[in-house]
Amino acid sequence: MKVLVVGSGGREHAICMSVAKSSKVEKIYCAPGNAGIGQIAECVPIGAMEFDKLVSFAKEKEIDFTIVGMDDPLVGGIVDVFEAEGLKVFGPRKNAAILEGSKAFSKDLMKKYNIPTAGYENFTDPQKALEYIETAKMPIVLKADGLALGKGVLICNTKEEAIEGVATIMQDKKFGDAGNTMVIEEFMTGREVSVLSFVDGKTIQIMSSAQDHKRAGDGDTGLNTGGMGTFSPSPFYTKEVDEFCKKYIYQATVDAMAAEGREFKGVIFFGLMLTEDGPKVLEYNARFGDPEAQVVLPRMKNDIIDVMEACVDGTLDQIQLEFEDNAAVCVVLASDGYPVSYEKGFEISGFDKFDNENYFCFHAGTALNEAGKIVTNGGRVLGVTAKGTDLKDARAKAYAATDWISFKNKYMRHDIGKAIDEA
Ligand code: AMP
Ligand code: GLY
Numbered sequence: 517m518k519v520l521v522v523g524s525g526g527r528e529h530a531i532c533m534s535v536a537k538s539s540k541v542e543k544i545y546c547a548p549g550n551a552g553i554g555q556i557a558e559c560v561p562i563g564a565m566e567f568d569k570l571v572s573f574a575k576e577k578e579i580d581f582t583i584v585g586m587d588d589p590l591v592g593g594i595v596d597v598f599e600a601e602g603l604k605v606f607g608p609r610k611n612a613a614i615l616e617g618s619k620a621f622s623k624d625l626m627k628k629y630n631i632p633t634a635g636y637e638n639f640t641d642p643q644k645a646l647e648y649i650e651t652a653k654m655p656i657v658l659k660a661d662g663l664a665l666g667k668g669v670l671i672c673n674t675k676e677e678a679i680e681g682v683a684t685i686m687q688d689k690k691f692g693d694a695g696n697t698m699v700i701e702e703f704m705t706g707r708e709v710s711v712l713s714f715v716d717g718k719t720i721q722i723m724s725s726a727q728d729h730k731r732a733g734d735g736d737t738g739l740n741t742g743g744m745g746t747f748s749p750s751p752f753y754t755k756e757v758d759e760f761c762k763k764y765i766y767q768a769t770v771d772a773m774a775a776e777g778r779e780f781k782g783v784i785f786f787g788l789m790l791t792e793d794g795p796k797v798l799e800y801n802a803r804f805g806d807p808e809a810q811v812v813l814p815r816m817k818n819d820i821i822d823v824m825e826a827c828v829d830g831t832l833d834q835i836q837l838e839f840e841d842n843a844a845v846c847v848v849l850a851s852d853g854y855p856v857s858y859e860k861g862f863e864i865s866g867f868d869k870f871d872n873e874n875y876f877c878f879h880a881g882t883a884l885n886e887a888g889k890i891v892t893n894g895g896r897v898l899g900v901t902a903k904g905t906d907l908k909d910a911r912a913k914a915y916a917a918t919d920w921i922s923f924k925n926k927y928m929r930h931d932i933g934k935a936i937d938e939a
Contacts, residue, residue: 517540517541517542517580517581517821518541518542518543518544518545518577518578518579518580518581519535519541519543519544519545519579519580519581519582519583519821520544520545520546520547520570520573520574520577520579520581520582520583521535521544521545521546521547521549521553521557521582521583521585522546522547522564522570522582522583522584522585522586522589522594523546523564523584523585523586524546524548524549524550524553524564525550525585525586525806525880525896526806526807526809526810526848526878526879526880526896526898526899527585527803527804527805527806527807527808527809527810528546528549528550528553528585528586529550529552529553529810529878529879529880529899530804530809530810530813530814530876530878530899531583531585531804531809531813531820532544532546532549532553532556532557533556533813533814533872533876533878534813534814534816534820535583535820535821536556536557537819537820538819538820538821538822539819540819540821540822541821543558544556544557544558545557545558545559545560545573545577545579546558546559546560547559547560547561547562547563547564547570547573548560548561548562548563548564550879550880550881550882550883550893551879551882551883551884551890551891551893552877552878552879552882552890552898553879554884560573564584564586564588564589564594565588565589565592567589567592567593567594567597567598568597570582570594570598571597571598571601571603574598574601574603575601575603579603580604581604581605581606581821581824581825582598582603582604582605582606583605583606583607583824584605584606584607584803585803585804585809586803587613587616587617587663587801587802587803588663590607590608590610590613590616590617590782590802590803591610591613591614591616591617591663591802592610593609593610593613594607595607595608595609595610595613595782596609596610604828605828606781606782606824606827606828607781607782607783607802607803608780608781608782608802609778609779609781611777611778612773612778612779612780612781612782612802613802614778615769615773615778615780615784615800615802616663616799616800616801616802616803617662617663617802618661618662618697619659619660619661619662619699619799620638620661620697620699622799622800623636623638623699623701624638625769625772625773625776626772626797628772629768629769629771629772629775630764630768631764631765631768631769631772631797632764632765632793632794632795632796632797633796633797633798634657634701634702634703634704634796634798635701635702636699636700636701636702637699637700638661638697638698638699639686639697639698639699639700640696640697640698642682642683642686642687645682645686645698645700646679646682648700649675649678649679649682649700650675652678652700653702654672654673654674654675654678654703655671655672655673655703656671656672656678656700656701656702656703657669657670657671657672657700657701657702657703658670658672658678658681658682658685658698658699658700658701659698659699659700659701660685660691660694660695660698661694661695661696661697661698661699662691662692662693662694662695662696662697663694664691664692664694664695665742666730666740666742667691667740668685668691668694668695669740670684670685671703682698685698686698704789704791704796704798705789705791705792706789706790706791706792707727707750707752707789707790707935708727708728708787708788708789708790708798709725709726709727709750709752709753709757709788709789709790709795710725710726710727710728710746710750710785710786710787710788710805710808711723711725711726711753711761711766711785711786711788712726712783712784712785712786712804712805712808712809712812713766713783713784713785713786714782714783714823714824714826714827714832714835714837715770715780715781715782715783715784715827715832716781716826716827716828716829716830716831716832716833717770717774717779717780717781717830718770718774718830718832718833719770719832719833720766720767720769720770720784720832721823721832721835721837722758722762722766722837723812723816723837723839724748724749724812724815724816724839725748725749725750725753726746726747726748726749726750726805726808726811726812727746727747727748727750727752727935728743728745728746728805728807728808729743729744729745729746729929729931729932730743730744731744732744732854732855732929733929734929734930734931735931739855739856740855741850741854741855741895741896742806742855742895742896743805743806743807743808743848743896744847744848744850744896744928744929744932745807745845745846745847745848745899745928745929745932745933746805746807746808746810746811746845746846746932747811747843747844747845747846747907747910747911747932747933747936748808748811748812748815748843748844749839749843749907751907751936751939752790752935752939757790757795760794760795761786761788761795765786765788765795765797766784766786769784769786769797769800770784780802781827781828781830782802782803782827783802783803783804784800784801784802785800785801785802785803785804785805785808786800787799787800787801806880807846807848807878807899810844810846810876810878810899810901811844811845811846811901812844814844814876814901814903815839815840815842815843815844815903816837816838816839816840817838817839817840818835818836818837818838822835823835823837840903842903842904842905842906842910843903843904843905843906843907843909843910844901844902844903844904844910844914845901845902845904845907845910845911845913845914845932845933846878846899846900846901846914846932847899847900847914847915847918847928847929847932848880848896848897848898848899848900848928848929849896849897849898849899849900849918849921849923849926849927849928850895850896850897850926850927850928851881851892851894851895851897851925851926851927852925852926852927853925853927854895854896854927855895858895858925859892859924859925860881860891860892860893860894861885861891861892861893862891862892862923862924862925863885863889863890863891863923864882864890864891864892864897864898864921864922864923865921865922865923866920866921866922867890867920867921869917869920870917870920874902874903874913875900875901875902875903875913875917876899876900876901876902877898877899877900877901877917877921878898878899878900878901879897879898880894880896880897880898880899881893881894881895881896881897882894882897882898891923892923892924892925897923897926898921900914900917900918900921901914902914902916902917907933907936907939908936910933911932911933911936914932914933915930
Protein backbone atom coordinates (compact mmCIF):
# COMPACT_ATOMS: atom_id res chain seq x y z
CA MET A 517 0.00 0.00 0.00
CA LYS A 518 0.96 3.64 -0.49
CA VAL A 519 1.07 5.87 2.56
CA LEU A 520 1.22 9.66 2.86
CA VAL A 521 2.48 11.21 6.13
CA VAL A 522 1.70 14.89 6.74
CA GLY A 523 4.26 16.89 8.72
CA SER A 524 7.96 17.66 8.85
CA GLY A 525 9.32 17.15 12.36
CA GLY A 526 11.08 14.51 14.40
CA ARG A 527 7.70 13.02 15.26
CA GLU A 528 6.87 12.55 11.58
CA HIS A 529 10.30 10.98 11.02
CA ALA A 530 9.54 8.50 13.82
CA ILE A 531 6.12 7.79 12.27
CA CYS A 532 7.69 7.27 8.83
CA MET A 533 10.29 4.94 10.36
CA SER A 534 7.53 2.80 11.91
CA VAL A 535 5.51 2.85 8.69
CA ALA A 536 8.60 1.74 6.76
CA LYS A 537 8.75 -1.36 8.97
CA SER A 538 5.21 -2.40 8.03
CA SER A 539 5.07 -5.39 5.71
CA LYS A 540 1.99 -3.86 4.07
CA VAL A 541 3.70 -0.71 2.83
CA GLU A 542 5.47 -0.44 -0.50
CA LYS A 543 5.85 3.34 -0.80
CA ILE A 544 5.85 6.29 1.62
CA TYR A 545 5.38 9.94 0.73
CA CYS A 546 5.79 12.76 3.24
CA ALA A 547 4.52 16.32 2.87
CA PRO A 548 6.61 18.36 3.31
CA GLY A 549 9.08 16.11 5.20
CA ASN A 550 12.74 16.92 5.87
CA ALA A 551 16.20 15.71 4.91
CA GLY A 552 16.11 12.62 7.15
CA ILE A 553 12.58 11.63 6.18
CA GLY A 554 13.76 11.91 2.56
CA GLN A 555 15.97 8.86 3.12
CA ILE A 556 12.98 6.57 3.69
CA ALA A 557 10.13 8.44 2.01
CA GLU A 558 9.63 10.62 -1.03
CA CYS A 559 9.22 14.18 0.22
CA VAL A 560 6.72 16.33 -1.62
CA PRO A 561 6.83 20.12 -1.34
CA ILE A 562 3.26 20.65 -0.14
CA GLY A 563 2.60 22.40 3.17
CA ALA A 564 0.58 20.66 5.89
CA MET A 565 -2.15 23.32 5.67
CA GLU A 566 -2.55 23.09 1.88
CA PHE A 567 -5.48 20.68 2.10
CA ASP A 568 -6.62 20.95 -1.52
CA LYS A 569 -3.14 20.28 -2.86
CA LEU A 570 -2.71 17.35 -0.47
CA VAL A 571 -6.03 15.85 -1.60
CA SER A 572 -5.10 16.24 -5.28
CA PHE A 573 -1.74 14.63 -4.62
CA ALA A 574 -3.31 11.74 -2.71
CA LYS A 575 -5.73 11.11 -5.57
CA GLU A 576 -3.10 11.40 -8.28
CA LYS A 577 -0.73 8.97 -6.53
CA GLU A 578 -3.57 6.68 -5.42
CA ILE A 579 -2.58 6.93 -1.76
CA ASP A 580 -4.28 4.20 0.31
CA PHE A 581 -3.75 5.71 3.75
CA THR A 582 -2.82 9.18 5.03
CA ILE A 583 -1.42 9.83 8.52
CA VAL A 584 -1.55 13.34 9.93
CA GLY A 585 1.15 14.00 12.52
CA MET A 586 0.66 17.67 13.32
CA ASP A 587 -1.92 19.56 15.37
CA ASP A 588 -2.58 22.53 13.06
CA PRO A 589 -4.00 20.58 10.10
CA LEU A 590 -6.02 18.33 12.44
CA VAL A 591 -7.57 21.27 14.27
CA GLY A 592 -8.10 22.91 10.86
CA GLY A 593 -10.17 19.96 9.63
CA ILE A 594 -7.85 18.11 7.25
CA VAL A 595 -9.47 14.78 8.12
CA ASP A 596 -12.94 16.03 7.12
CA VAL A 597 -11.55 17.28 3.80
CA PHE A 598 -9.90 13.92 3.03
CA GLU A 599 -12.94 11.91 4.10
CA ALA A 600 -15.24 14.03 1.94
CA GLU A 601 -13.13 12.91 -1.03
CA GLY A 602 -13.36 9.26 -0.03
CA LEU A 603 -9.73 9.08 1.12
CA LYS A 604 -8.76 6.94 4.13
CA VAL A 605 -7.03 9.05 6.76
CA PHE A 606 -5.79 8.58 10.33
CA GLY A 607 -6.59 11.33 12.82
CA PRO A 608 -9.55 13.02 14.51
CA ARG A 609 -12.09 15.06 12.58
CA LYS A 610 -12.28 18.78 13.25
CA ASN A 611 -15.12 18.40 15.76
CA ALA A 612 -12.96 15.99 17.80
CA ALA A 613 -9.56 17.67 17.34
CA ILE A 614 -11.10 20.53 19.34
CA LEU A 615 -10.00 18.47 22.34
CA GLU A 616 -6.58 20.00 21.67
CA GLY A 617 -7.70 23.05 19.69
CA SER A 618 -9.64 24.66 22.54
CA LYS A 619 -8.52 24.49 26.14
CA ALA A 620 -11.83 26.03 27.24
CA PHE A 621 -13.67 23.20 25.48
CA SER A 622 -11.50 20.52 27.06
CA LYS A 623 -11.84 22.01 30.55
CA ASP A 624 -15.63 22.20 30.20
CA LEU A 625 -15.68 18.60 28.98
CA MET A 626 -13.67 17.41 31.97
CA LYS A 627 -15.89 19.34 34.37
CA LYS A 628 -19.09 17.98 32.81
CA TYR A 629 -17.88 14.37 32.89
CA ASN A 630 -16.02 14.49 36.24
CA ILE A 631 -12.57 13.86 34.76
CA PRO A 632 -9.92 14.96 37.27
CA THR A 633 -8.24 18.25 36.33
CA ALA A 634 -7.27 21.57 37.93
CA GLY A 635 -10.07 23.95 38.96
CA TYR A 636 -10.59 26.77 36.42
CA GLU A 637 -12.72 29.51 34.92
CA ASN A 638 -12.99 30.53 31.24
CA PHE A 639 -12.95 34.21 30.24
CA THR A 640 -13.73 36.12 27.06
CA ASP A 641 -13.71 39.54 28.76
CA PRO A 642 -10.30 40.72 30.05
CA GLN A 643 -12.04 42.92 32.65
CA LYS A 644 -13.74 39.88 34.17
CA ALA A 645 -10.43 38.02 34.19
CA LEU A 646 -8.77 40.90 36.05
CA GLU A 647 -11.57 40.97 38.62
CA TYR A 648 -11.15 37.23 39.18
CA ILE A 649 -7.39 37.63 39.69
CA GLU A 650 -7.99 40.23 42.45
CA THR A 651 -9.14 37.54 44.87
CA ALA A 652 -7.46 34.45 43.39
CA LYS A 653 -4.78 32.42 45.11
CA MET A 654 -1.25 32.65 43.65
CA PRO A 655 0.53 31.10 41.80
CA ILE A 656 -2.04 30.86 39.05
CA VAL A 657 -1.94 29.57 35.48
CA LEU A 658 -3.19 31.53 32.46
CA LYS A 659 -3.80 29.66 29.20
CA ALA A 660 -4.64 30.99 25.77
CA ASP A 661 -7.58 28.90 24.57
CA GLY A 662 -6.26 28.00 21.10
CA LEU A 663 -3.11 26.54 19.56
CA ALA A 664 -0.02 28.60 20.38
CA LEU A 665 2.92 26.32 19.53
CA GLY A 666 2.94 25.09 23.12
CA LYS A 667 3.74 28.62 24.31
CA GLY A 668 0.33 29.93 25.35
CA VAL A 669 0.65 28.95 29.01
CA LEU A 670 1.80 31.50 31.61
CA ILE A 671 2.53 30.50 35.18
CA CYS A 672 2.15 33.62 37.32
CA ASN A 673 3.60 33.77 40.82
CA THR A 674 2.20 37.16 41.78
CA LYS A 675 -0.93 39.20 41.14
CA GLU A 676 1.15 41.70 39.15
CA GLU A 677 2.44 38.95 36.84
CA ALA A 678 -1.09 37.67 36.38
CA ILE A 679 -2.39 41.15 35.48
CA GLU A 680 0.42 41.46 32.95
CA GLY A 681 -0.43 37.97 31.66
CA VAL A 682 -4.04 38.95 30.96
CA ALA A 683 -2.73 41.87 28.89
CA THR A 684 -0.28 39.61 27.04
CA ILE A 685 -2.85 36.99 26.10
CA MET A 686 -6.15 38.88 25.78
CA GLN A 687 -5.23 42.49 24.96
CA ASP A 688 -1.83 42.46 23.20
CA LYS A 689 -2.86 39.15 21.60
CA LYS A 690 0.66 37.77 21.74
CA PHE A 691 -0.74 34.38 20.66
CA GLY A 692 -3.17 35.89 18.14
CA ASP A 693 -6.79 34.71 18.11
CA ALA A 694 -5.76 31.82 20.37
CA GLY A 695 -6.12 34.43 23.14
CA ASN A 696 -9.72 35.50 22.38
CA THR A 697 -10.72 33.18 25.17
CA MET A 698 -8.50 32.49 28.17
CA VAL A 699 -8.56 29.80 30.83
CA ILE A 700 -7.45 30.70 34.35
CA GLU A 701 -6.45 27.57 36.17
CA GLU A 702 -5.40 26.52 39.63
CA PHE A 703 -1.64 25.84 39.91
CA MET A 704 -0.77 22.19 40.56
CA THR A 705 2.47 20.56 41.59
CA GLY A 706 3.75 17.10 40.88
CA ARG A 707 5.55 15.05 38.27
CA GLU A 708 4.39 15.24 34.69
CA VAL A 709 3.81 12.17 32.55
CA SER A 710 2.86 11.94 28.88
CA VAL A 711 0.56 9.07 27.99
CA LEU A 712 -0.23 8.50 24.32
CA SER A 713 -3.11 6.30 23.25
CA PHE A 714 -4.79 4.93 20.15
CA VAL A 715 -8.53 5.50 19.94
CA ASP A 716 -11.15 4.19 17.47
CA GLY A 717 -14.12 6.20 18.67
CA LYS A 718 -15.10 3.67 21.36
CA THR A 719 -12.04 1.67 22.40
CA ILE A 720 -8.85 3.19 23.79
CA GLN A 721 -5.49 1.46 24.06
CA ILE A 722 -2.67 3.03 26.02
CA MET A 723 0.91 3.14 24.76
CA SER A 724 3.95 2.97 27.02
CA SER A 725 4.34 6.13 29.13
CA ALA A 726 6.93 8.86 28.58
CA GLN A 727 8.24 12.07 30.08
CA ASP A 728 9.20 15.24 28.24
CA HIS A 729 11.64 18.02 29.25
CA LYS A 730 10.08 21.26 28.08
CA ARG A 731 12.49 23.90 29.37
CA ALA A 732 15.55 24.89 27.34
CA GLY A 733 18.19 24.62 30.08
CA ASP A 734 19.59 22.01 32.42
CA GLY A 735 17.73 21.69 35.72
CA ASP A 736 14.47 22.81 34.04
CA THR A 737 15.63 26.39 33.68
CA GLY A 738 15.14 28.83 30.81
CA LEU A 739 12.31 29.22 28.36
CA ASN A 740 9.70 26.69 27.35
CA THR A 741 10.50 24.84 24.14
CA GLY A 742 8.79 22.27 21.95
CA GLY A 743 10.62 19.62 24.03
CA MET A 744 14.35 19.05 24.61
CA GLY A 745 14.29 15.32 25.27
CA THR A 746 12.20 12.41 26.48
CA PHE A 747 12.38 9.02 28.08
CA SER A 748 10.05 6.03 28.07
CA PRO A 749 8.67 4.38 30.11
CA SER A 750 8.27 6.74 33.06
CA PRO A 751 9.18 4.97 36.32
CA PHE A 752 6.68 7.27 38.06
CA TYR A 753 3.82 5.87 36.00
CA THR A 754 3.14 3.06 38.43
CA LYS A 755 0.53 0.34 38.33
CA GLU A 756 -1.60 2.37 40.80
CA VAL A 757 -1.41 5.45 38.59
CA ASP A 758 -2.30 3.35 35.56
CA GLU A 759 -5.30 1.82 37.32
CA PHE A 760 -6.55 5.21 38.48
CA CYS A 761 -6.24 6.71 35.00
CA LYS A 762 -7.96 3.74 33.39
CA LYS A 763 -10.83 4.11 35.83
CA TYR A 764 -11.30 7.88 35.80
CA ILE A 765 -9.53 9.45 32.81
CA TYR A 766 -8.90 7.45 29.62
CA GLN A 767 -12.15 5.69 28.81
CA ALA A 768 -14.06 8.54 30.44
CA THR A 769 -12.58 10.96 27.92
CA VAL A 770 -13.37 8.77 24.92
CA ASP A 771 -16.94 8.19 26.17
CA ALA A 772 -17.40 11.90 26.89
CA MET A 773 -16.38 12.81 23.34
CA ALA A 774 -18.74 10.18 21.91
CA ALA A 775 -21.58 11.41 24.13
CA GLU A 776 -21.02 14.93 22.80
CA GLY A 777 -21.33 13.67 19.22
CA ARG A 778 -17.60 14.18 18.69
CA GLU A 779 -16.39 10.62 18.20
CA PHE A 780 -12.59 10.68 18.51
CA LYS A 781 -10.45 8.51 16.23
CA GLY A 782 -6.68 8.85 16.24
CA VAL A 783 -4.17 9.53 19.00
CA ILE A 784 -5.11 11.16 22.29
CA PHE A 785 -2.08 12.39 24.19
CA PHE A 786 -2.86 12.84 27.88
CA GLY A 787 -0.59 15.35 29.60
CA LEU A 788 -0.93 14.24 33.22
CA MET A 789 0.29 15.65 36.49
CA LEU A 790 0.73 13.23 39.35
CA THR A 791 -0.47 15.43 42.22
CA GLU A 792 -0.82 14.59 45.90
CA ASP A 793 -4.54 14.15 45.27
CA GLY A 794 -3.92 11.71 42.44
CA PRO A 795 -3.35 12.04 38.68
CA LYS A 796 -5.00 15.02 36.96
CA VAL A 797 -5.19 16.04 33.32
CA LEU A 798 -3.00 19.06 32.48
CA GLU A 799 -3.90 19.04 28.83
CA TYR A 800 -5.06 16.91 25.93
CA ASN A 801 -3.39 16.75 22.56
CA ALA A 802 -4.96 15.18 19.50
CA ARG A 803 -1.75 13.67 18.08
CA PHE A 804 1.52 12.01 19.02
CA GLY A 805 3.87 14.11 21.17
CA ASP A 806 7.10 15.45 19.78
CA PRO A 807 9.59 14.20 21.03
CA GLU A 808 7.46 11.56 22.84
CA ALA A 809 6.89 9.67 19.58
CA GLN A 810 10.66 9.36 19.23
CA VAL A 811 10.87 7.17 22.36
CA VAL A 812 7.49 5.44 22.27
CA LEU A 813 7.21 4.29 18.65
CA PRO A 814 10.63 2.60 18.44
CA ARG A 815 9.50 0.40 21.34
CA MET A 816 6.17 -0.60 19.81
CA LYS A 817 6.08 -4.19 18.54
CA ASN A 818 2.87 -3.93 16.48
CA ASP A 819 2.69 -3.08 12.81
CA ILE A 820 1.67 0.59 13.05
CA ILE A 821 -0.53 0.34 9.95
CA ASP A 822 -2.58 -2.48 11.52
CA VAL A 823 -3.17 -0.37 14.61
CA MET A 824 -3.98 2.82 12.73
CA GLU A 825 -6.33 1.06 10.31
CA ALA A 826 -8.11 -0.49 13.30
CA CYS A 827 -8.61 3.03 14.71
CA VAL A 828 -10.19 4.22 11.46
CA ASP A 829 -12.28 1.04 11.04
CA GLY A 830 -13.47 0.92 14.66
CA THR A 831 -11.86 -2.47 15.37
CA LEU A 832 -9.21 -1.49 17.90
CA ASP A 833 -10.71 -3.94 20.41
CA GLN A 834 -9.24 -6.71 18.26
CA ILE A 835 -5.67 -5.38 18.55
CA GLN A 836 -3.27 -6.32 21.32
CA LEU A 837 -0.84 -3.41 21.70
CA GLU A 838 2.63 -4.59 22.64
CA PHE A 839 5.76 -2.77 23.71
CA GLU A 840 9.29 -4.06 24.14
CA ASP A 841 10.35 -4.66 27.72
CA ASN A 842 13.15 -2.11 27.53
CA ALA A 843 13.57 1.66 27.64
CA ALA A 844 14.43 4.51 25.30
CA VAL A 845 15.87 7.99 25.77
CA CYS A 846 15.81 10.81 23.21
CA VAL A 847 18.14 13.80 23.48
CA VAL A 848 17.29 16.73 21.22
CA LEU A 849 20.21 18.41 19.49
CA ALA A 850 19.22 22.03 18.95
CA SER A 851 20.76 25.14 17.45
CA ASP A 852 22.36 27.29 20.14
CA GLY A 853 19.99 30.17 20.91
CA TYR A 854 16.79 28.13 20.45
CA PRO A 855 13.96 28.92 21.23
CA VAL A 856 14.71 32.63 20.72
CA SER A 857 17.05 33.14 17.77
CA TYR A 858 19.64 30.97 16.11
CA GLU A 859 21.59 30.55 12.87
CA LYS A 860 20.85 27.88 10.29
CA GLY A 861 22.59 26.30 7.33
CA PHE A 862 25.47 24.48 9.07
CA GLU A 863 26.55 21.14 7.69
CA ILE A 864 25.81 18.10 9.89
CA SER A 865 27.99 15.00 9.96
CA GLY A 866 28.11 11.69 11.82
CA PHE A 867 24.96 9.85 10.75
CA ASP A 868 26.51 6.53 9.73
CA LYS A 869 26.56 4.78 13.13
CA PHE A 870 22.78 4.92 13.62
CA ASP A 871 21.39 1.46 12.86
CA ASN A 872 17.64 2.23 13.19
CA GLU A 873 17.38 -0.78 15.51
CA ASN A 874 18.91 0.46 18.75
CA TYR A 875 20.13 3.90 17.72
CA PHE A 876 17.96 6.37 15.82
CA CYS A 877 18.66 9.85 14.57
CA PHE A 878 15.32 11.53 13.95
CA HIS A 879 15.50 14.69 11.87
CA ALA A 880 13.47 17.77 12.79
CA GLY A 881 15.00 21.01 11.49
CA THR A 882 17.25 19.73 8.70
CA ALA A 883 17.41 20.38 4.97
CA LEU A 884 19.55 19.48 1.98
CA ASN A 885 21.65 22.36 0.68
CA GLU A 886 22.47 22.99 -2.97
CA ALA A 887 25.49 20.72 -2.74
CA GLY A 888 23.26 17.90 -1.46
CA LYS A 889 24.66 18.06 2.09
CA ILE A 890 22.44 17.82 5.17
CA VAL A 891 22.40 21.15 7.02
CA THR A 892 20.72 22.62 10.09
CA ASN A 893 17.41 24.28 9.24
CA GLY A 894 15.60 24.93 12.52
CA GLY A 895 15.76 25.30 16.28
CA ARG A 896 15.34 21.65 17.12
CA VAL A 897 17.63 19.95 14.60
CA LEU A 898 17.80 16.25 15.51
CA GLY A 899 16.47 13.83 18.12
CA VAL A 900 19.03 11.19 19.06
CA THR A 901 17.26 8.14 20.49
CA ALA A 902 18.84 5.02 21.95
CA LYS A 903 17.20 1.93 23.33
CA GLY A 904 18.68 0.14 26.33
CA THR A 905 17.84 -2.66 28.69
CA ASP A 906 16.65 -0.08 31.21
CA LEU A 907 16.44 3.71 31.45
CA LYS A 908 19.97 4.18 32.75
CA ASP A 909 21.41 2.04 29.97
CA ALA A 910 19.34 3.87 27.36
CA ARG A 911 20.40 7.24 28.72
CA ALA A 912 24.11 6.33 28.65
CA LYS A 913 23.74 5.08 25.08
CA ALA A 914 21.76 8.11 23.91
CA TYR A 915 24.33 10.54 25.30
CA ALA A 916 27.18 8.50 23.80
CA ALA A 917 25.41 8.74 20.43
CA THR A 918 25.03 12.52 20.67
CA ASP A 919 28.83 12.64 20.39
CA TRP A 920 28.70 11.00 16.96
CA ILE A 921 26.93 14.04 15.51
CA SER A 922 28.71 17.30 14.79
CA PHE A 923 27.45 20.65 13.59
CA LYS A 924 28.29 24.24 14.42
CA ASN A 925 26.33 25.69 17.39
CA LYS A 926 25.11 22.25 18.52
CA TYR A 927 23.26 22.61 21.83
CA MET A 928 21.62 20.05 24.10
CA ARG A 929 20.54 19.52 27.67
CA HIS A 930 22.78 17.24 29.69
CA ASP A 931 20.18 16.06 32.19
CA ILE A 932 17.55 14.34 30.07
CA GLY A 933 16.27 11.48 32.20
CA LYS A 934 18.01 12.68 35.37
CA ALA A 935 14.71 12.14 37.22
CA ILE A 936 15.23 8.41 36.64
CA ASP A 937 17.84 8.48 39.41
CA GLU A 938 15.17 9.51 41.91
CA ALA A 939 12.79 6.70 40.99
P1 AMP B 1 0.06 22.73 28.68
O1 AMP B 1 0.37 23.27 27.31
O2 AMP B 1 -1.35 22.99 29.12
O3 AMP B 1 0.52 21.32 28.88
O4 AMP B 1 1.01 23.52 29.65
C1 AMP B 1 2.40 23.59 29.44
C2 AMP B 1 3.11 23.32 30.73
O5 AMP B 1 2.72 24.27 31.71
C3 AMP B 1 2.79 21.96 31.34
O6 AMP B 1 3.57 20.95 30.80
C4 AMP B 1 3.09 22.23 32.80
O7 AMP B 1 4.48 22.14 33.05
C5 AMP B 1 2.67 23.66 33.00
N1 AMP B 1 1.29 23.73 33.49
C6 AMP B 1 0.16 23.77 32.77
N2 AMP B 1 -0.92 23.80 33.56
C7 AMP B 1 -0.49 23.80 34.82
C8 AMP B 1 -1.11 23.83 36.11
N3 AMP B 1 -2.44 23.91 36.23
N4 AMP B 1 -0.33 23.80 37.18
C9 AMP B 1 1.01 23.74 37.07
N5 AMP B 1 1.67 23.72 35.91
C10 AMP B 1 0.94 23.75 34.79
N1 GLY C 1 6.14 17.18 23.76
C1 GLY C 1 4.96 17.90 23.95
C2 GLY C 1 4.08 17.98 22.80
O1 GLY C 1 4.27 17.34 21.78
O2 GLY C 1 3.10 18.71 22.88
